[in-house]
Amino acid sequence: MSESTPPSSAPPLEAIGVTVAYRSTPVLQNISFATPAGSLTAIVGPNGAGKSTLIKAALNLLKTEAGEFRFFGGSFQASNGRIGYVPQRTSVDWDFPVTALDVVCMGLYGKIGWFRRVKRSHRDAARKALAQVGMEAFEDRQISQLSGGQQQRVFLARALVQDAELYLMDEPLAGVDAATEKTIIETLQKLRDQGRTAMVVHHDLQTVPVYFDRVLILNREIIAEGDVKTTFNAENLKIAFGGQLLFM
Ligand SMILES: Nc1ncnc2c1ncn2[C@@H]1O[C@H](COP(=O)(O)OP(=O)(O)OP(=O)(O)O)[C@@H](O)[C@H]1O
DSSP, X not given: OOTTSOOTTSOSEEEEEEEEEETTEEEEEEEEEEEOTTOEEEEEOSTTSSHHHHHHHHTTSSOOSEEEEEETTBOTGGGTTSEEEEOOGGGSOTTSOOBHHHHHHXXXXXXXXXXXXXXXHHHHHHXXXXXXXXXXXXXXXXXXXXOHHHXXXXXXXXXXXXXXXXXXXXXXXXXXOHHHHHHHHHHHHHHHHTTOEEEEEOOOGGGHHHHOSXXXXXXXXXXXXXXXXXXXXXXXXXXXXXXXXXXX
C-alpha cells in the first residue's frame, strides 16, 4: 500500500520500538504502543520520565535513534493536517505581539497556506473556536495580557480550529483553574465522542480514571498501556513512580 493511502483501520498513532536519546543518553527506550481511534489517553509518569520527549519525537521535532512512529498507518509527513499539537505552555514565547484571534488563526495555516491572506471565513471559524472555549470576549487581547488559564484556552481553540483527527497535548491542564480544567476536559471528551483521538500528558493522577479512558504509564520505557480500568492500578504506578507516589 502506498504512503498516501494508509489502511483506514490503522491506529491514529503507533510507536514501533522507538528509542530517543539526547546527546547519546537514551531517554526513551524501545517504546511500542498503538492508540485506537476515538480514545482519550493520559500519558503519565514521574518528572523526567520522557513524556514531553515522546510527544516531540512523535511530531518529528526530535530525531529517533531507533524505531518509528506511524500516523494512521503512514508517515508523519503523509498525515499533514490530521494532527493537532498543543505544546507545554511554558515552552511558548507569550510576549510575541499577537492577539488571541491571531493565535487561533495560526491553527488554520495548514489549510490556508502560510503566505495567503486570512479571509473572513477563516476569522469566523477562529471566532467559533474561541467561543467553544469561552474566550470570545478576548479575541482582540494580546496573548501576553491573558492569564495562564486563558492562554491555555486560546491554545485549545487553535487546536480545535485545525479540525484534526489526532491531538497531542503536553500538559494542557497544568496551572489552570477549575473552570478552565472543566472546559478543556469536556472539549476533549466531545472530540473523543466524535471519534477523534487525543493523547494528553497529565500530572494529576487522581483525575486520570475520571477524565480518561486509556492510560500510558511511562518511565523511560512503557510500564503499562491500556484501558484505565485494568491498567491504572497501584502496582503499575508503583513501578513507574516508586517512592514518589503518595496517594495510593
Ligand atoms: N533538550 C534536552 N537536552 C538534554 N536532555 C534533555 C532535553 N530535554 C529533556 N532532557 C532530559 O530528558 C529527560 C526526559 O525529559 P522530558 O521533558 O521528556 O520528561 P517529562 O516526563 O516530560 O518531565 P516533566 O514531568 O518534568 O515535564 C529528562 O531527564 C530531561 O532532563
